[in-house]
Amino acid sequence: MTGSAPPQSGDDPLVIAYITAASKADALRIGRSLVEERLAACAKVLDGMTSVYRWEGxxxxxxEAVLIxxxxxRLFDRLAARVRELHGYDTPCVLELAVGRGNPAYLDWLRAETA
Amino acid sequence: MTGSAPPQSGDDPLVIAYITAASKADALRIGRSLVEERLAACAKVLDGMTSVYRWEGxxxxxxEAVLIxxxxxRLFDRLAARVRELHGYDTPCVLELAVGRGNPAYLDWLRAETA
Amino acid sequence: MTGSAPPQSGDDPLVIAYITAASKADALRIGRSLVEERLAACAKVLDGMTSVYRWEGxxxxxxEAVLIxxxxxRLFDRLAARVRELHGYDTPCVLELAVGRGNPAYLDWLRAETA
Incomplete structure (x- = not known):
């Protein structure tokens, strides 16, 4: 896991799930469930987001708040399904962003903390 | 759009445009224009960012504020060109991040709301 | 660098390093060092993040704060190694996110400001 070869190129890549929620409390509730159920190693909530979107024209x-x-x-589809159950929105934003390289010890920790 | 195959692998992938602006008001003004013109399905503004950079040595x-x-x-180049027109900076930060999988209903909504 | 061909497809792609820190002050200190040492063209700090994680069961x-x-x-491995030196955590979060297209003049600026 050291050296310049991307540690992510193998068979167990890591991803960020980008999720939005109606409030910090809601984002924390969802994030805590994901960590408790080992569907995510950690969840970070950024508060104070303003969302602009079209609704009925x-x-x-x-x-809103962001949950990262x-x-x-390999857990992303289960995580996304669980967010749909936990979320107050009918159509919550859940998007996958691929992670490339990283601090090798941190990547190991992410894998150890997920199911 | 269900199952484990990435729904993004087809011919209409989605992306995040990461943009910075001098203020929350500026980011909201630009984001609102992008949504009104259907160059983006939604725009999220995070305030309270501090930027560190080199200027004249x-x-x-x-x-600053972030606009997501x-x-x-397929709309990214038009979006980037429009941000350059709308932005107060000579050389605004506009970067593309590829989106992988997502909540299928949300991905459908993103496509329906863009030109 | 103009037109619809991705400017990133060549031999000098750009990336975002996503880093977390214990405080805004800590994130700014690390980010300033990265910019001073030309390991990053710019560093953005978002304060007010709440982190949820498992620790000892x-x-x-x-x-926390986020540093982008x-x-x-080609500088990512050196950046990640330097963050490990500068960081107060034993196992700091440093993750690579690939950048696709972007405002061509901004991409040029990023390259000009890095070692």
Whole structure:
């Protein structure tokens, strides 16, 4: 896991799940469940986001929070399904971002903490 | 769109456009235009960012805001060109991050809301 | 660097290094060093993040800050090694996210400001 070869090129890549929620409390509730169930190694919540989107033909604005969950690629579909169960929205934003290289010890920790 | 095959592997991938602006108001103004013009399905603004960069040989610090716009890959070049028109900076930060999988209903919504 | 061909497909791709730190002050200190040493063209700090993670079998919660550093892919391993030296954590989170296209003039600036 050391040296310049990407540690992610193998058979167990890691991903970031980018999720939005209606409030910091809601994001923390979802993130805590994902960590408790080992669907994510950690969950980070950023508060104070303003969202702009079209709804029924009008451009609306609302306060939201971001939840960044780190997990294995192979767990992403289960994580996304669980977020849909836990979330207050009908169509929550859950998007996968591929992780490339990383601090090798941290990548090991992410894998150890996920199911 | 269900199952474990990445729904993004086809011919209409989605991306995140990561943009920075001088203030929350500026980021909201740009994001609202992108949504109104259907160059992005939604725009999220995170305030309270501190930026560290080199300018004329010195390391400077400034307050900024982040704008996260979600769109189709095929619209990214038009979005970036429009941000250059709307932005107060000569050389604004506009970067593309590839989206992998996602909540299928949310991916459908992103596509339906973009030109 | 203009037109629709991805400017990133060549031999000098750019990346985002996603790093977390215990406080805004800590994130700024690390980010400033990375920029001063030309291991990153810029560093952005977002404060007010709440982190949820498992520690010794319990799910814990702590305040953190995010540091987003932009650099060349070829500098990522050196950047990650330097963050491990500068960081107060034994196992800091340093993750690579690939950048696709971008505002061509901004991509040029990122390359000009890195070693």
């Amino acid at each position: 009008r451009v609306e604005q609302a306060d 969950a780190k997990t294995r690629s | 010195r390391v400077e610090q400034a307050d 716009a979600k769109t189709r890959s | 319990r799910v814990e919660q702590a305040d 550093a932009k650099t060349r892919s």
